[in-house]
Amino acid sequence: xxxxxxxxxxxxxxxxxxxxxxxxxxxxxxxxxxxxxxxxxxxxxxxxxxxxxxxxxxxxxxxxxxxxxxxxxxxxxxxxxxxxxxxxxxxxxxxxxxxxxxxxxxxxxxxxxxxxxxxxxxxxxxxxxxxxxxxxxxxxxxxxxxxxxxxxxxxxxxxxxxxxxxxxxxxxxxx
Amino acid sequence: xxxxxxxxxxxxxxxxxxxxxxxxxxxxxxxxxxxxxxxxxxxxxxxxxxxxxxxxxxxxxxxxxxxxxxxxxxxxxxxxxxxxxxxxxxxxxxxxxxxxxxxxxxxxxxxxxxxxxxxxxxxxxxxxxxxxxxxxxxxxxxxxxxxxxxxxxxxxxxxxxxxxxxxxxxxxxxxxxxxx
Numbered sequence: 001x002x003x004x005x006x007x008x009x010x011x012x013x014x015x016x017x018x019x020x021x022x023x024x025x026x027x028x029x030x031x032x033x034x035x036x037x038x039x040x041x042x043x044x045x046x047x048x049x050x051x052x053x054x055x056x057x058x059x060x061x062x063x064x065x066x067x068x069x070x071x072x073x074x075x076x077x078x079x080x081x082x083x084x085x086x087x088x089x090x091x092x093x094x095x096x097x098x099x100x101x102x103x104x105x106x107x108x109x110x111x112x113x114x115x116x117x118x119x120x121x122x123x124x125x126x127x128x129x130x131x132x133x134x135x136x137x138x139x140x141x142x143x144x145x146x147x148x149x150x151x152x153x154x155x156x157x158x159x160x161x162x163x164x165x166x167x168x169x170x171x172x173x174x175x
Numbered sequence: 176x177x178x179x180x181x182x183x184x185x186x187x188x189x190x191x192x193x194x195x196x197x198x199x200x201x202x203x204x205x206x207x208x209x210x211x212x213x214x215x216x217x218x219x220x221x222x223x224x225x226x227x228x229x230x231x232x233x234x235x236x237x238x239x240x241x242x243x244x245x246x247x248x249x250x251x252x253x254x255x256x257x258x259x260x261x262x263x264x265x266x267x268x269x270x271x272x273x274x275x276x277x278x279x280x281x282x283x284x285x286x287x288x289x290x291x292x293x294x295x296x297x298x299x300x301x302x303x304x305x306x307x308x309x310x311x312x313x314x315x316x317x318x319x320x321x322x323x324x325x326x327x328x329x330x331x332x333x334x335x336x337x338x339x340x341x342x343x344x345x346x347x348x349x350x351x352x353x354x355x
Contacts, residue, residue: 036227036322038234077226083278083320102282109279116226118216125251126216128230130322 031137033115035059038129039066040121050115050131052144057117059131068119068129073150075118078138083112113138117150207306209340211248211260212240217294220269228273231322232294232313235329236268243333245341264306264340267297271310278320289314290321292328298340307339 030049037044039059048061057068094102115131115138133141146152217224217232233252240249250257257263272293280288291314298307313328315321 037231075226079225079227081227081321107279107283114227116230118230120253121251123255125254126233127251128234130227130230130234 029053030060031133031141033059033131033133033137035061036114036130036132038127039068040127042066050133050141052141052148055148057145057150068117070145070148070150072119072121073117073145074120074126075116076142076145076150076152077116077154078142079114079116080135080138081112081114081132083110083132111135115141117145207264207340209262209264210246211250211257211262212244212246212264212266212336212340213250213254213257213260214240214252214266215268216252218267218269220271222270222273224270224273225275227322228275228292228325229270231325232268232270232292232328235326236266236332239326239329239333240336243330243337245337263301265299265301266336267299269295269297271295272312275321276315281315281317285317289316290324292324294328294332296332296335298336307335309335311335 030051033048033050035042035044035046035048042059042061042063046061046063048059051058051060052070055070057070057073059066096102113133113135115133116128118126118128120126131138142152214233214237217229217236219229237249237251240246248256248260250260250263270292272291274289274291276290277288291312293310293312296307296309296311297305299305311328311331313324313326313331315323315327
C-alpha cells in the first residue's frame with residue numbers, strides 16, 4: 001500500500017507541474033503583426049512586429065521602430081476576424097479564375113486576432129491604431145499592456161475580490 | 176435663315192452664362208469658410224460598433240480631411256492647439272446605422288454580404304452653433320474587406336466638408352451617398 005502511494009505521489013507532482021507550466025506560458029517577446037491603420041508615420045497595411053517592454057508599446061517594421069508610451073494608451077480592445085488566405089493583388093486576380101475557381105479560392109480564409117488601441121499624443125490629440133495578429137496573440141499583448149499601465153473599456157478578466165460581500169455587490173450591479 | 180441660327184446660338188450662350196453665374200452665386204452663399212477643423216472621436220451611439228470600426232472611421236476621416244479637406248489645420252479630438260484657431264469648425268459624429276457584412280459572402284455571391292455604415296455628422300462652431308448636419312454613409316459591396324466601408328465614408332465626408340467650408344475650391348454638386 002505504501003509502495004503504491006510512493007509511486008502515485010511523484011506522478012501527481014509531475015503532472016501538476018506540467019499543468020502549471022502550460023497555464024503560465026509566457027507571451028512571446030515579439031509578435032508578428034500587420035498595422036492596418038492609424039499609427040503615425042506608418043503606411044496602411046504594413047507588416048512588422050509588436051512588443052511591449054519598459055513602458056513602451058513598439059511596432060517594428062523595415063522602415064523603423066514606432067513607439068507609443070503605454071501610459072498614454074486609454075483603451076485597448078481585442079477582437080477576432082478572418083482574412084483571405086491569398087490576399088493582395090494576387091488574391092484579387094484569382095477571383096477572375098474560370099469555372100468558379102476564384103470563388104472557391106475566396107472560401108479559403110485564415111482566422112486572425114485584432115488589436116485596437118486609442119492613445120493621446122503630447123498635445124492631447126487622440127489617435128487610434130488597428131493591428132491584426134495571429135490567433136491567440138492579441139490577448140497576450142493586451143495583458144502586457146494592462147500590466148504596464150494601459151487602460152481598457154472591456155476588461156478580459158473580472159477583478160478578483162476576496163470579500164464575499166463585495167462579490168455579491170458586484171453581482172447586484174451586473175444585474 | 177443664317178441670322179436665325181446665329182440668334183439662337185447667342186440666346187443659348189446667354190442663357191448658359193446666366194445659369195452658370197447663378198450656380199456660382201448659390202455656391203458662394205452656401206459656404207462658411209473656415210481654416211481649421213477639429214474632428215471628435217466617432218460616437219457609437221446606440222449601435223454595437225466594433226472598436227476597430229470606430230477607430231478606422233476616425234483615422235480615415237482625419238486622413239481624408241488632411242489630404243482632401245482643404246483646411247490649413249486638422250486637429251484631432253482633444254488637441255489643445257485647436258483652441259487657438261480663430262475660425263474653427265468642430266465635427267461631431269454619431270453612428271446611426273451599421274451592418275457588418277461578410278467579405279467571403281461578397282466574393283462568393285457577388286450580390287450579398289455588403290457592409291454599410293451610416294454616420295450622423297454635425298458641424299458646429301466653437302460656441303456650439305450648428306453650421307451643417309448630414310447623414311453620410313459608407314459601403315463596401317464587392318472588393319475589399321469590411322473596414323473599406325470606413326474609407327468610403329471618409330471620402331464622402333471630406334468632400335462635403337470641402338464643398339461647405341473651404342472657400343477657394345469649386346467642386347461638383349453631386350451628392351451620391353449623402354442621405355439628407
